[in-house]
Amino acid sequence: MRPPTTPRERSAPEPAPDGTPARATPDDTAPERAPGPRAPSSSESSSPAHEPVTDLSDLPPVWPGRRGLTAARPAVPLLAALALWGYAVRHTDVSRLDDFGLVTALHPAFWAGLVVLTAGFWYTVRDPRRPGGWPAAYVLGLLVMERATQAVLYPTPLYAWAWKHDGVVDHLLTAGGLQTADQIGDMAVYDQWPGFFAAQAALVRLLGVESTAMYMAWWPLVSSLMLLLPLLLIYRTFTEDRRLIWTAVWLFYVANWVGQDYFSPQSVAFALHLGVLAVVLRRYGRSGGARGRRGQAVWTAVLSALVVAMVISHQLTPAMLAVSLLALCLVRRSRDWVPPVTTAVIFLAWCGTAALPFLSAAMPDMIRSVGDVGGNVATGYGATPTGTGAVATSWAARLLSGTVLLLAVAGVWRQRVLRHRATPLLVIAAAPLPMFVASSYGSEMIFRVLMFMLPGAAFFAAAALLPRVRTLAAEAEADARGPRARATAPAAGRRAVAVAGPLLVLVAATLAFVPSYSGKDRINYFPPEEVALVQRLFDQAPEGSTVVAANRNYPLAYASYGTVDHYWFLDDDRRHVDEILRSPAATLARDMTGVERPARAYFLLTQGQFANSEMNGQLTGDQLDRIRDSVAASPRFRLVAENGAGVVYELRREGGAER
Structure with missing residues (x-):
């Protein structure tokens, strides 16, 4: 425990040139005080609502010790977390996402990196002797791990x-x-x-x-x-x-899912x-x-x-x-x-x-x-x-x-x-x-x-x-x-709880961000094969054509929307969806007629549409498979393109006219 320091005289801060109250710098060397309720002073009740306060000055430093502690110590957990993140993204496979999205695909090193980053941030931001730039560095590290991971992992x-x-x-x-x-x-x-x-x-x-x-x-x-x-x-x-400012910023980013x-x-x-x-x-x-x-x-x-x-x-x-x-x-x-x-x-x-x-x-x-x-x-x-x-x-x-x-x-x-x-x-x-x-x-x-x-x-x-x-x-x-008005420092047990309890909450919230934000990546990710398939469709579709699909969850869904029409049958009334399920090829062929030459009508079904339909309670994968198989077996449709991410069919013209 540090020896007590002599209270220093404080004077009222001089006003700034624009008339606003000057802001005082928190006294990081102030004696330790036990937290506890108190009645507000008269100066508090009469001060403006926006007057800044010197908060949490009763907080003891988390890393007490010799003055020879290196100023670069906060860099250790930050660099370790980023190293774990780099290792994780190099060893994460997103080619086969399940219904948990990126959560189950991520390498375990990613989760360890988040824990290390959060712990390093908490202990750094609580130490009044650390320069103010370190909390900012940790928040930037958090943003990289939160918001850049998908850009690095996914090719599209x-x-x-x-x-x-x-x-x-x-x-x-x-x-x-x-x-x-x-x-x-x-x-x-x-x-x-x-x-x-x-x-x-x-x-x-x-x-x-x-x-x-x-x-x-x-x-x-x-x-x-x-x-x-x-x-x-x-x-x-x-x-x-x-400490209050940067903890609020951290919580904002982890809760902004x-x-x-x-x-x-x-x-x-x-x-x-x-x-x-x-x-x-x-x-x-x-x-x-x-x-x-x-x-x-x-x-x-x-x-x-x-x-x-x-x-x-x-x-x-x-x-x-x-x-x-x-x-x-x-x-x-x-x-x-x-x-x-x-x-x-x-x-x-x-x-x-x-x-x-x-x-x-x-x-x-x-x-x-x-x-x-x-x-x-x-x-x-x-x-x-x-x-x-x-x-x-x-x-x-x-x-x-x-x-x-x-x-x-x-x-x-x-x-x-x-x-x-x-x-x-x-x-x-x-x-x-x-x-x-x-x-x-x-x-x-x-x-x-x-x-x-x-x-x-x-x-x-x-x-x-x-x-x-x-x-x-x-x-x-x-x-x-004087000294009698100040309580002694909290006991070691209470201090440990004050540190560990909030840290556990921060770690849990930071980890929970990943499923909240990336848990639907099976819906949101479109592999290069799906992008290439849809691009091929729009490259060959004449002006005035119509593209029919289950829903709009596929890349380039609005490409050329000034010249190509779109129809998503799952947006229709449920009765019409049931009619499509009873007789898929015949009902879709009827819906797709009326497109005049040289325009054409196409049926598109892709991996992204399957994911969106299954995970958002539209149609099951078996039902969509039945629709695709019915269209494939119908003589009224011709296969135009196919790969591992989907299929494209064109409605045939019979006798030179649409039916």
């Missing part, structure tokens, strides 16, 4: 929706401009929110690559990195303790959403006279640019942002109405002009869904996990999210100082909940609400894993009263 990009967005960018480059519903049908919705796709089209031209498929496999890592700076800015608004990070407008819009919140929380509602007003005008311009970029790229995120900003004003945690008004005006202006065609057609369904909470959170036919693997990974995701939310509740309950100081984060976490009443968002509203709640929830969940918070005023008051 994941996720059918990412391939769809690649098709949208390609169409924008080919068409040379935006198009209406009269020209491209339902796909015109992407031309009414073109911001992300136009930016990607420009990037493709700038990089000189063939398409976004050349880099979109790495987009989860890129988009996750984009969230780091706004997260740090938001958390530093309410605390300067790096919902998949908004793939190549999509949502990935960028969410980063813009956090950026706007960071600007509002840090730069609005502060005094400073004429200089402050000029500065606020600059930040209003920055905020407007972020909101415009968001509004022209995504439908839901601006609504979530407007709700959060409005909630901050209504509970009087933001003193300026400029941000919510600016957001609302820009959002409504876009909805009333460029996006009006889509909203006019969708408005009746949107109005019917208002108030239907049960329907808005239901998954429904074709989106229900089926099978041991799908159900197990689904429950892993639920338990992970539930654990973080319960930890957040515990953090709010036990950290009274943060409950007062960080009330805006509580508001931000609760603000998305009313969206359950507004819409189902294609049966994904429950996932989106969870995602928008996570920044605030992760902060308080981290607070639950750390000792009780103290403010600067409380520490100064304790020092002024």
